[in-house]
Amino acid sequence: MENSDLLLGPRPTPATASLPALSPQRITVLDDVRAHDPTRINDIAERLGLHPNTVREHLDALVADALVETTTEPARGRGRPAKLYRPTPAADPTSASREYAGLATALAGHIARTSLDPEADARAAGRDWGHELARESGCDAADPHRAVLDLLARLGFDPHDGGHAGGIALRQCPLLDAARRYPSVVCQVHLGIVEGVLEELGAATGPGLDLLPFAEPGACRLFLPDPAFPGPTLFDERAADERAADEGTSR
Structure with a gap:
C-alpha cells in the first residue's frame, strides 16, 4: 500500500470534471480542436476518420456549450472564406x-x-x-x-x-x-x-x-x-x- 493511500480525506477532483458531460466522440473532437487550433471541419473529419456532417454536429454542440468558438480564415481569392474552430478558455479546465x-x-x-x-x-x-x-x-x-x-x-x-x-x-x-x-x-x-x-x-x-x-x-x-x-x-x-x-x- 502506498503512503498516499493512508492520507485522511478525499482526493482532488480531476480538472476534467469541471467540463459539461460530453460523449467520448465529442471529447475526441474537442481534443482535436485543442491540438490543431484553429482548424477546419474537413481537416478534423480527415484526421478522425469521421464524416464532415458528424463533425459539424459535434462542433455545433461544443459551440453551444461555449467550449469552442468560430472565426473565419483570411480570404484567399474568390469564394467564401472557410470557417475555423478554436477552443475557448472554458475548454481548458x-x-x-x-x-x-x-x-x-x-x-x-x-x-x-x-x-x-x-x-x-x-x-x-x-x-x-x-x-x-x-x-x-x-x-x-x-x-x-x-x-x-x-x-x-x-x-x-x-x-x-x-x-x-x-x-x-x-x-x-x-x-x-x-x-x-x-x-x-x-x-x-x-x-x-x-x-x-x-x-x-x-x-x-x-x-x-x-x-x-x-x-x-x-x-x-x-x-x-x-x-x-x-x-x-x-x-x-x-x-x-x-x-x-x-x-x-x-x-
Whole structure:
C-alpha cells in the first residue's frame, strides 16, 4: 500500500470534471480542436476518420456549450472564406479550476482572518449558495436525499452512499487545497450548501446533518438527517414565526 493511500480525506477532483458531460466522440473532437487550433471541419473529419456532417454536429454542440468558438480564415481569392474552430478558455479546465481554487482559497483566508465567527459565516454563505443551486438545477423535492447526491456528483465530490447509518463518503473535493488550509471555513461552506439544498426542497435540516472533514483514508463523511424523524423544516419554522407574529398582533 502506498503512503498516499493512508492520507485522511478525499482526493482532488480531476480538472476534467469541471467540463459539461460530453460523449467520448465529442471529447475526441474537442481534443482535436485543442491540438490543431484553429482548424477546419474537413481537416478534423480527415484526421478522425469521421464524416464532415458528424463533425459539424459535434462542433455545433461544443459551440453551444461555449467550449469552442468560430472565426473565419483570411480570404484567399474568390469564394467564401472557410470557417475555423478554436477552443475557448472554458475548454481548458485545468486553467479554469486553478483560477477558481485560487479565488476560493483567498476568500476562505479572508473569512478566517476577519470574521468573528468564521464557521457560522461560512455555513451561511454555503446555505445561500445551496438555495441557488437547488433552484437552478431543478432538484426533485420528492427525493431530497437523491437530489443532494446528484448535486454533489455534479459539483465533483464523487459521493458514495452508504445508507443513512453509514452516511455519504465524499471521495473527491473540488477545493481540496483550500480545505486543508482552512477546513473550518471551506468545509462549513460545503455543509452549508447541503443544508441550503435541503431547505430549498422543504426537507429536514435539524439533528443528524453533519460533515466530518478528512474523516477517513480517501474520504470525508457527510451525514443527512434521518427521514424517519424529520423534525422541523425551514417551512415549519417560517410557519411558526408567522403564527407567533399573528398572535402578537391579535393581543
